[in-house]
Amino acid sequence: MAEISLTDLGGLIGGEVAGDGTTLIRTAAAFDAADADTITFADTAKVLKRVSASKAGAVIVPRDFSGSAETNLVYSDHPRLAFARALHFFFPSRKPATGISPRASIGENFEAGQDVSIGPLVCIGDNVAVGHRVVIYPGAVIGAGVIIGDDTVIYPNVVIIDGCRIGCRSIIHAGTVIGSDGYGFVPDGETHFKIPQTGIVQIDDDVEIGALNTIDRATFGRTWIKSGVKTDNQVHIGHNVIIGENSLVVAQVGIAGSTGIGRHVTLAGQAGIAGHIQIGDNAIIGPQAGVTRSVAEGQVVSGTPEMPHRLWLKVCRIMPRLPEIKKRIERLEVMANKSAGKDAQKPQNR
Numbered sequence: 001m002a003e004i005s006l007t008d009l010g011g012l013i014g015g016e017v018a019g020d021g022t023t024l025i026r027t028a029a030a031f032d033a034a035d036a037d038t039i040t041f042a043d044t045a046k047v048l049k050r051v052s053a054s055k056a057g058a059v060i061v062p063r064d065f066s067g068s069a070e071t072n073l074v075y076s077d078h079p080r081l082a083f084a085r086a087l088h089f090f091f092p093s094r095k096p097a098t099g100i101s102p103r104a105s106i107g108e109n110f111e112a113g114q115d116v117s118i119g120p121l122v123c124i125g126d127n128v129a130v131g132h133r134v135v136i137y138p139g140a141v142i143g144a145g146v147i148i149g150d151d152t153v154i155y156p157n158v159v160i161i162d163g164c165r166i167g168c169r170s171i172i173h174a175g176t177v178i179g180s181d182g183y184g185f186v187p188d189g190e191t192h193f194k195i196p197q198t199g200i201v202q203i204d205d206d207v208e209i210g211a212l213n214t215i216d217r218a219t220f221g222r223t224w225i226k227s228g229v230k231t232d233n234q235v236h237i238g239h240n241v242i243i244g245e246n247s248l249v250v251a252q253v254g255i256a257g258s259t260g261i262g263r264h265v266t267l268a269g270q271a272g273i274a275g276h277i278q279i280g281d282n283a284i285i286g287p288q289a290g291v292t293r294s295v296a297e298g299q300v301v302s303g304t305p306e307m308p309h310r311l312w313l314k315v316c317r318i319m320p321r322l323p324e325i326k327k328r329i330e331r332l333e334v335m336a337n338k339s340a341g342k343d344a345q346k347p348q349n350r
Helices: 006-013 078-091 309-347
Strands: 016-018 038-041 058-062 072-076 177-180 187-189 191-194 200-203 215-216 222-225 301-302
Touching: 006 016, 006 215, 016 200, 038 072, 038 309, 058 191, 072 078, 177 200, 215 301, 222 301, 301 309
Parallel strands: 038 058, 058 072, 177 215, 200 222
Antiparallel strands: 016 072, 187 191
Protein backbone atom coordinates (compact mmCIF):
# COMPACT_ATOMS: atom_id res chain seq x y z
CA MET A 1 0.00 0.00 0.00
CA ALA A 2 1.33 3.44 -0.91
CA GLU A 3 1.96 5.79 2.00
CA ILE A 4 2.89 9.46 1.80
CA SER A 5 2.85 12.47 4.10
CA LEU A 6 0.24 15.07 3.41
CA THR A 7 2.96 17.68 2.80
CA ASP A 8 4.61 15.53 0.13
CA LEU A 9 1.27 14.63 -1.42
CA GLY A 10 0.29 18.30 -1.55
CA GLY A 11 3.43 19.06 -3.51
CA LEU A 12 2.78 16.14 -5.83
CA ILE A 13 -0.75 17.26 -6.71
CA GLY A 14 -0.02 20.99 -6.78
CA GLY A 15 -1.92 21.98 -3.63
CA GLU A 16 -1.25 24.11 -0.53
CA VAL A 17 -1.61 22.17 2.73
CA ALA A 18 -3.35 23.72 5.73
CA GLY A 19 -3.16 21.54 8.84
CA ASP A 20 -0.91 18.72 9.96
CA GLY A 21 1.44 18.03 7.07
CA THR A 22 2.84 14.93 8.81
CA THR A 23 -0.49 13.11 8.47
CA LEU A 24 0.07 9.90 6.53
CA ILE A 25 -2.25 9.38 3.57
CA ARG A 26 -2.60 5.84 2.26
CA THR A 27 -5.43 6.07 -0.27
CA ALA A 28 -7.96 8.31 -2.03
CA ALA A 29 -11.73 7.88 -1.99
CA ALA A 30 -15.07 9.56 -2.55
CA PHE A 31 -16.14 12.16 0.00
CA ASP A 32 -18.58 9.96 1.91
CA ALA A 33 -16.18 6.99 1.99
CA ALA A 34 -13.12 8.85 3.25
CA ASP A 35 -11.56 8.15 6.66
CA ALA A 36 -8.48 9.13 8.66
CA ASP A 37 -5.83 7.90 6.17
CA THR A 38 -7.71 9.03 3.06
CA ILE A 39 -7.66 12.11 0.86
CA THR A 40 -10.83 13.26 -0.88
CA PHE A 41 -12.12 16.45 -2.49
CA ALA A 42 -15.03 18.89 -2.43
CA ASP A 43 -15.73 21.36 -5.21
CA THR A 44 -19.49 21.95 -5.20
CA ALA A 45 -21.49 24.12 -2.82
CA LYS A 46 -23.46 21.11 -1.61
CA VAL A 47 -20.37 19.13 -0.61
CA LEU A 48 -18.35 22.10 0.63
CA LYS A 49 -21.01 22.69 3.30
CA ARG A 50 -20.15 19.26 4.73
CA VAL A 51 -16.37 19.62 4.86
CA SER A 52 -16.39 20.41 8.59
CA ALA A 53 -18.03 17.01 9.28
CA SER A 54 -15.64 14.99 7.12
CA LYS A 55 -13.64 12.17 8.71
CA ALA A 56 -11.05 12.29 5.93
CA GLY A 57 -7.34 12.68 6.58
CA ALA A 58 -7.48 15.61 4.17
CA VAL A 59 -9.95 17.31 1.87
CA ILE A 60 -8.96 19.13 -1.33
CA VAL A 61 -10.95 22.37 -1.59
CA PRO A 62 -10.97 25.47 -3.83
CA ARG A 63 -8.58 28.24 -2.89
CA ASP A 64 -11.47 30.57 -2.08
CA PHE A 65 -12.98 28.12 0.43
CA SER A 66 -13.64 30.08 3.63
CA GLY A 67 -15.53 27.57 5.76
CA SER A 68 -14.23 26.23 9.03
CA ALA A 69 -13.02 22.65 9.17
CA GLU A 70 -11.45 20.41 11.81
CA THR A 71 -9.85 18.23 9.16
CA ASN A 72 -6.72 18.99 7.15
CA LEU A 73 -7.27 20.92 3.95
CA VAL A 74 -5.40 21.11 0.66
CA TYR A 75 -6.17 24.30 -1.25
CA SER A 76 -6.14 23.98 -5.04
CA ASP A 77 -7.09 26.03 -8.07
CA HIS A 78 -8.64 22.86 -9.53
CA PRO A 79 -9.67 20.42 -6.76
CA ARG A 80 -11.00 17.77 -9.14
CA LEU A 81 -7.76 17.80 -11.15
CA ALA A 82 -5.67 17.62 -7.98
CA PHE A 83 -7.76 14.65 -6.80
CA ALA A 84 -7.25 12.93 -10.15
CA ARG A 85 -3.49 13.30 -9.67
CA ALA A 86 -3.82 11.75 -6.22
CA LEU A 87 -5.71 8.83 -7.74
CA HIS A 88 -2.86 8.26 -10.18
CA PHE A 89 -0.44 8.10 -7.27
CA PHE A 90 -2.45 5.64 -5.18
CA PHE A 91 -3.80 3.57 -8.06
CA PRO A 92 -1.07 3.43 -10.70
CA SER A 93 -1.91 1.55 -13.88
CA ARG A 94 -0.61 -2.01 -13.93
CA LYS A 95 1.28 -3.19 -16.96
CA PRO A 96 2.02 -6.79 -17.87
CA ALA A 97 5.54 -8.14 -17.81
CA THR A 98 7.77 -7.10 -20.68
CA GLY A 99 8.53 -9.49 -23.48
CA ILE A 100 6.86 -11.09 -26.49
CA SER A 101 4.61 -14.05 -25.79
CA PRO A 102 5.61 -17.23 -27.64
CA ARG A 103 1.93 -17.53 -28.52
CA ALA A 104 1.97 -14.25 -30.46
CA SER A 105 2.22 -14.31 -34.26
CA ILE A 106 4.85 -11.88 -35.53
CA GLY A 107 5.35 -11.02 -39.21
CA GLU A 108 8.56 -10.25 -41.09
CA ASN A 109 10.69 -7.14 -40.53
CA PHE A 110 9.16 -6.42 -37.12
CA GLU A 111 10.86 -3.58 -35.24
CA ALA A 112 10.31 -3.20 -31.50
CA GLY A 113 11.70 -0.69 -29.01
CA GLN A 114 12.85 -1.46 -25.49
CA ASP A 115 10.63 -3.01 -22.81
CA VAL A 116 7.68 -3.83 -25.04
CA SER A 117 4.97 -6.21 -23.86
CA ILE A 118 3.13 -8.27 -26.46
CA GLY A 119 0.55 -10.72 -25.14
CA PRO A 120 -0.62 -14.12 -26.32
CA LEU A 121 -2.72 -14.41 -29.48
CA VAL A 122 -1.57 -11.02 -30.72
CA CYS A 123 -1.21 -11.08 -34.51
CA ILE A 124 1.27 -8.63 -36.04
CA GLY A 125 1.68 -8.26 -39.81
CA ASP A 126 4.80 -7.57 -41.84
CA ASN A 127 6.84 -4.35 -41.59
CA VAL A 128 5.33 -3.21 -38.30
CA ALA A 129 7.28 -0.90 -35.97
CA VAL A 130 6.43 -0.27 -32.30
CA GLY A 131 8.24 2.12 -29.96
CA HIS A 132 9.62 1.78 -26.47
CA ARG A 133 7.42 0.47 -23.65
CA VAL A 134 4.47 -0.26 -25.94
CA VAL A 135 1.92 -2.67 -24.47
CA ILE A 136 -0.26 -4.80 -26.75
CA TYR A 137 -2.77 -6.93 -24.87
CA PRO A 138 -3.96 -10.41 -25.94
CA GLY A 139 -6.00 -10.84 -29.08
CA ALA A 140 -5.06 -7.57 -30.75
CA VAL A 141 -4.45 -7.56 -34.51
CA ILE A 142 -1.89 -5.14 -35.95
CA GLY A 143 -1.90 -4.96 -39.75
CA ALA A 144 1.04 -4.69 -42.11
CA GLY A 145 2.99 -1.45 -42.11
CA VAL A 146 1.44 -0.08 -38.89
CA ILE A 147 3.60 2.27 -36.77
CA ILE A 148 2.95 2.67 -33.02
CA GLY A 149 4.74 5.31 -30.92
CA ASP A 150 6.38 5.06 -27.50
CA ASP A 151 4.37 4.28 -24.34
CA THR A 152 1.15 3.52 -26.20
CA VAL A 153 -1.23 0.89 -24.81
CA ILE A 154 -3.37 -1.31 -27.08
CA TYR A 155 -6.04 -3.19 -25.14
CA PRO A 156 -7.46 -6.67 -25.97
CA ASN A 157 -9.07 -7.37 -29.32
CA VAL A 158 -8.20 -4.03 -30.86
CA VAL A 159 -7.76 -4.17 -34.65
CA ILE A 160 -5.44 -1.69 -36.36
CA ILE A 161 -5.57 -2.32 -40.09
CA ASP A 162 -2.74 -1.92 -42.58
CA GLY A 163 -0.77 1.29 -42.81
CA CYS A 164 -2.28 3.20 -39.90
CA ARG A 165 -0.19 5.42 -37.61
CA ILE A 166 -0.58 5.64 -33.82
CA GLY A 167 1.33 8.28 -31.84
CA CYS A 168 3.05 8.22 -28.46
CA ARG A 169 1.34 7.82 -25.06
CA SER A 170 -1.98 6.96 -26.64
CA ILE A 171 -4.51 4.47 -25.28
CA ILE A 172 -6.83 2.39 -27.44
CA HIS A 173 -9.49 0.47 -25.52
CA ALA A 174 -10.83 -3.00 -26.13
CA GLY A 175 -12.67 -3.91 -29.29
CA THR A 176 -11.91 -0.75 -31.25
CA VAL A 177 -11.28 -1.00 -35.01
CA ILE A 178 -8.97 1.55 -36.60
CA GLY A 179 -8.65 1.68 -40.36
CA SER A 180 -11.79 -0.12 -41.46
CA ASP A 181 -12.97 0.87 -44.94
CA GLY A 182 -14.74 4.17 -45.28
CA TYR A 183 -18.37 4.01 -46.38
CA GLY A 184 -17.89 4.76 -50.06
CA PHE A 185 -20.14 3.48 -52.85
CA VAL A 186 -21.30 4.80 -56.21
CA PRO A 187 -24.61 3.78 -57.83
CA ASP A 188 -24.29 1.24 -60.64
CA GLY A 189 -27.81 0.80 -61.91
CA GLU A 190 -29.71 -0.93 -59.13
CA THR A 191 -26.53 -1.90 -57.28
CA HIS A 192 -23.79 0.01 -55.48
CA PHE A 193 -20.17 -0.20 -56.65
CA LYS A 194 -17.52 -0.01 -53.93
CA ILE A 195 -15.05 2.89 -54.02
CA PRO A 196 -11.58 1.72 -52.92
CA GLN A 197 -10.51 3.28 -49.65
CA THR A 198 -6.82 3.90 -50.22
CA GLY A 199 -5.88 6.15 -47.27
CA ILE A 200 -4.98 5.57 -43.64
CA VAL A 201 -5.93 6.62 -40.11
CA GLN A 202 -3.43 8.78 -38.25
CA ILE A 203 -3.78 9.12 -34.48
CA ASP A 204 -1.42 11.62 -32.87
CA ASP A 205 0.12 11.75 -29.38
CA ASP A 206 -1.77 11.58 -26.05
CA VAL A 207 -5.03 10.43 -27.62
CA GLU A 208 -7.41 8.09 -25.80
CA ILE A 209 -9.86 6.08 -27.89
CA GLY A 210 -12.73 4.39 -26.03
CA ALA A 211 -13.94 0.83 -26.36
CA LEU A 212 -15.75 -0.31 -29.51
CA ASN A 213 -14.91 2.75 -31.58
CA THR A 214 -14.76 2.45 -35.36
CA ILE A 215 -12.50 4.89 -37.16
CA ASP A 216 -12.61 4.58 -40.95
CA ARG A 217 -9.57 4.94 -43.17
CA ALA A 218 -9.60 7.77 -45.68
CA THR A 219 -10.65 7.37 -49.29
CA PHE A 220 -7.48 9.32 -50.10
CA GLY A 221 -4.98 10.74 -47.63
CA ARG A 222 -5.82 10.30 -43.97
CA THR A 223 -8.51 10.33 -41.34
CA TRP A 224 -6.73 12.36 -38.67
CA ILE A 225 -7.26 12.37 -34.89
CA LYS A 226 -4.99 15.09 -33.53
CA SER A 227 -3.16 15.20 -30.21
CA GLY A 228 -5.05 15.17 -26.94
CA VAL A 229 -8.40 14.02 -28.36
CA LYS A 230 -10.45 11.80 -26.03
CA THR A 231 -13.30 9.65 -27.34
CA ASP A 232 -15.83 7.74 -25.27
CA ASN A 233 -17.13 4.25 -26.05
CA GLN A 234 -19.08 3.34 -29.20
CA VAL A 235 -18.06 6.32 -31.32
CA HIS A 236 -18.00 6.19 -35.13
CA ILE A 237 -15.68 8.45 -37.10
CA GLY A 238 -16.09 8.41 -40.88
CA HIS A 239 -13.51 8.59 -43.62
CA ASN A 240 -11.37 11.72 -44.02
CA VAL A 241 -12.69 13.25 -40.81
CA ILE A 242 -10.24 15.53 -39.00
CA ILE A 243 -10.65 16.12 -35.25
CA GLY A 244 -8.64 18.99 -33.78
CA GLU A 245 -6.49 18.99 -30.68
CA ASN A 246 -7.97 18.29 -27.24
CA SER A 247 -11.52 17.77 -28.45
CA LEU A 248 -13.96 15.51 -26.57
CA VAL A 249 -16.22 13.03 -28.36
CA VAL A 250 -18.78 11.43 -26.04
CA ALA A 251 -20.50 8.04 -26.33
CA GLN A 252 -22.41 7.06 -29.48
CA VAL A 253 -21.45 10.12 -31.47
CA GLY A 254 -21.40 9.57 -35.23
CA ILE A 255 -19.38 11.80 -37.54
CA ALA A 256 -19.95 11.43 -41.28
CA GLY A 257 -17.14 11.56 -43.81
CA SER A 258 -14.97 14.56 -44.71
CA THR A 259 -16.08 16.67 -41.77
CA GLY A 260 -13.62 18.92 -39.95
CA ILE A 261 -13.86 19.26 -36.18
CA GLY A 262 -11.90 22.13 -34.63
CA ARG A 263 -9.79 22.36 -31.49
CA HIS A 264 -11.31 22.00 -27.99
CA VAL A 265 -14.70 21.01 -29.42
CA THR A 266 -17.15 18.98 -27.32
CA LEU A 267 -19.53 16.58 -29.08
CA ALA A 268 -22.02 15.39 -26.46
CA GLY A 269 -23.56 11.92 -26.36
CA GLN A 270 -25.42 10.58 -29.40
CA ALA A 271 -24.83 13.71 -31.46
CA GLY A 272 -24.91 13.10 -35.20
CA ILE A 273 -22.68 15.21 -37.43
CA ALA A 274 -23.37 15.39 -41.17
CA GLY A 275 -20.60 15.03 -43.72
CA HIS A 276 -18.59 17.74 -45.48
CA ILE A 277 -19.18 20.43 -42.85
CA GLN A 278 -16.95 22.31 -40.41
CA ILE A 279 -17.30 22.62 -36.63
CA GLY A 280 -15.32 25.60 -35.35
CA ASP A 281 -12.88 25.69 -32.44
CA ASN A 282 -14.39 25.61 -28.93
CA ALA A 283 -17.87 24.80 -30.22
CA ILE A 284 -20.18 22.63 -28.13
CA ILE A 285 -22.68 20.26 -29.73
CA GLY A 286 -25.44 19.19 -27.33
CA PRO A 287 -26.60 15.62 -26.68
CA GLN A 288 -28.62 13.95 -29.46
CA ALA A 289 -28.17 17.01 -31.66
CA GLY A 290 -28.43 16.53 -35.40
CA VAL A 291 -25.94 18.88 -37.01
CA THR A 292 -26.65 19.42 -40.70
CA ARG A 293 -24.57 22.51 -41.45
CA SER A 294 -21.34 24.11 -40.31
CA VAL A 295 -21.11 25.53 -36.78
CA ALA A 296 -19.13 28.67 -36.07
CA GLU A 297 -16.27 28.92 -33.61
CA GLY A 298 -17.42 29.05 -30.00
CA GLN A 299 -21.09 28.41 -30.80
CA VAL A 300 -23.24 26.16 -28.60
CA VAL A 301 -25.98 24.28 -30.46
CA SER A 302 -28.58 21.67 -29.61
CA GLY A 303 -31.58 19.97 -31.20
CA THR A 304 -32.39 18.54 -34.62
CA PRO A 305 -31.80 20.33 -36.87
CA GLU A 306 -29.22 22.20 -34.81
CA MET A 307 -30.07 25.62 -33.43
CA PRO A 308 -28.57 27.93 -30.81
CA HIS A 309 -28.80 26.24 -27.43
CA ARG A 310 -30.84 29.01 -25.80
CA LEU A 311 -33.40 28.85 -28.60
CA TRP A 312 -33.54 25.07 -28.25
CA LEU A 313 -34.34 25.46 -24.53
CA LYS A 314 -37.29 27.71 -25.43
CA VAL A 315 -38.47 25.19 -28.03
CA CYS A 316 -38.28 22.40 -25.43
CA ARG A 317 -40.49 24.38 -23.07
CA ILE A 318 -43.07 24.95 -25.80
CA MET A 319 -43.23 21.39 -27.15
CA PRO A 320 -45.21 19.82 -24.26
CA ARG A 321 -47.78 22.61 -24.64
CA LEU A 322 -48.33 22.08 -28.38
CA PRO A 323 -51.53 19.97 -28.01
CA GLU A 324 -53.05 22.65 -25.78
CA ILE A 325 -51.93 25.43 -28.13
CA LYS A 326 -53.43 23.54 -31.08
CA LYS A 327 -56.81 23.31 -29.34
CA ARG A 328 -56.76 26.99 -28.50
CA ILE A 329 -55.96 27.89 -32.10
CA GLU A 330 -58.81 25.68 -33.32
CA ARG A 331 -61.24 27.38 -30.91
CA LEU A 332 -60.05 30.79 -32.11
CA GLU A 333 -60.59 29.69 -35.73
CA VAL A 334 -64.14 28.58 -34.91
CA MET A 335 -64.85 31.90 -33.17
CA ALA A 336 -63.33 33.85 -36.06
CA ASN A 337 -65.44 31.93 -38.61
CA LYS A 338 -68.63 32.55 -36.62
CA SER A 339 -67.79 36.23 -36.35
CA ALA A 340 -67.13 36.42 -40.08
CA GLY A 341 -70.48 34.70 -40.79
CA LYS A 342 -72.41 37.19 -38.64
CA ASP A 343 -70.69 40.10 -40.34
CA ALA A 344 -71.71 38.70 -43.73
CA GLN A 345 -75.39 38.50 -42.62
CA LYS A 346 -75.53 42.13 -41.50
CA PRO A 347 -77.33 44.51 -43.94
CA GLN A 348 -74.92 46.68 -45.86
CA ASN A 349 -75.28 50.46 -45.50
CA ARG A 350 -76.09 52.22 -48.74
